[in-house]
Amino acid sequence: MNLSYWELKNWFTNVDYTVVGSGIVGLHAALRLRERFPNSKILVLEKGMLPHGASTKNAGFACFGSISEIVDDLKSHSEEDVIQLIKKRWEGLQLLRKRLGDTIIDFKPYGGFELFLKEDEGGYNDCIRKLPFINEILKPLFKSDVFAKKIDRFGFASIQEYLVFNPFEAQIDTGDMMQALLRNAVSENILILNQQTVTAYLDKGNEVQVALVDFTFKTKKLLFATNGFANELTKGAVHPARAQVLITESIQNLVIKGAFHLDKGYYYFRNIGDRILLGGGRNLDFEAENTSEFGQTEIIQKKLEQLLKEVILPNQDFQIEHRWSGIMGVGSSKNPIVSQLSDNVYCGVRLGGMGVAIGSLIGTELADLV
Known part of the structure; x- marks a missing residue:
């Protein structure tokens, strides 16, 4: 790579901390490193034009799990694990709000709602029956009932x-x-370089050699915040999960306001002003959606449109304006992975589709491993 003396000196010489990934986790890790090491040189590398996975593509839900999702999680995780996971998500949301401020992030406390389809009578009855129990186990954290019938x-x-x-x-x-x-991050003198892909790294004990597509440099510590792209890094403990999303054009006299969940969190929708954003459906074809490729599929897009027409906006005309997708990081457990991979290499990944809630906390925990 044809780098100048100035480029080498200012960006790639005497690097103390290199963070891979400029999403919620990566930037919180970098900001926490700045708090801990005020005079250090911190470099953030991002392979996309913008944060590549889900940080700029998510639905903007400040949530920690719908009742059907919590009931479902209790089938595969211990009660203590589920409570601790919800606690981390809740603490992460408060950390995000404290760092940025509610006005800056346009925080709107409209509340969340879960609806159950007519054909899901069994799931509905199960959740209603277990509602008092879920409230009881969450009361020490929230100091009041979390869920109520409406x-x-x-x-x-x-x-x-x-x-x-x-x-x-x-x-x-x-x-x-x-x-x-x-x-x-920029105001804290954190260097951010976009469209830079880390192709390999080598921990030499006293430093880490980092290879980009056509350039190699050295850093004292290397932190990965690559979530859905961390499969190889974690030896298969994280795999990518694509989330497909659409948004309507403006809808006249829209009364829907809030964050809405359906089917164990596999579908979710909200208003953005007088539009509806709707996403989800990867449970229709897990195999196809366990991919790091962006895009849409006919089976999921048709299901999203059907939900809009038959359930969400049954008596209203609407037009779909835009569609996109994001890449989450999931695994057999919903517990995030924050770990040291070698002497000088660390990772904070597997956010389980809850990046807005838990990302700030995981970024902070990642930086505190150093």
Whole structure:
């Protein structure tokens, strides 16, 4: 690579900490490193034009798990694991709000709602039956009941009698959040280079050699915050999970306001002003959606459109304006991985589709490993 003396000196010489990934986790890790090591040289490498996975592509839910998701998690995780995971998500949300401020991220505490389709009578009854138990185990954390039954006031169709309401949920503006984090990082003299892919690294004991596509440099410590792209790094403990999303054009007299969940968190929708954002559906074809390739599939897009027409907006005309996808990091466990891989290499990955909630905390924990 044809680098000048100045480029080598200012960006790639005497690097103390290199963070791979400029999403929520990576930038919080870099900012925490700056707090701990005020005079250090910190470099963030990002392979995309913007954060590549889900940090600028998520739905902007400030949530920590719907009741059906929590009930489902209790089937594969211990009660203590589930409580601790919700605690981490809740603490992460408070850390994000404290760092950036509610006004900056357009935090709107509209609450969250879960709806259950008519055909999901078994899942609905199970959640309603277990609602008092879930409230009981979460009360030490939230100091009051989290979930309550509510009559539908939004005009949904083909759903069970009650919605389950959660007053602690909110929505944020994902783009505003990431711009604010990037501004914070730059103001703290953290160097950020985009469109740089780490192809290999070698921990030499006293430093790490980092290979980019056509350039190699040295850093004292290397931190990976690559979430859905951490499969090889974690020897298969994390695999990518694509999330497909669409957004409508403006809808006249839209009454839907809040964060909404459906089917164990596999579907989610919210208002953005007078539009509806709807995403999910990877449970229709897990094999195809366990991919790091961006894009849409017919089976999922048709299902999202069907939900809009038949359940969410049954009596309203709407047009879909835009579609996109993001890449999450999931695994057999929903517990994030924050670990030291070798003497000078660390990772904070596997956010389980809860990056907005847990990303700030995982970034901080990652930096505190150093």
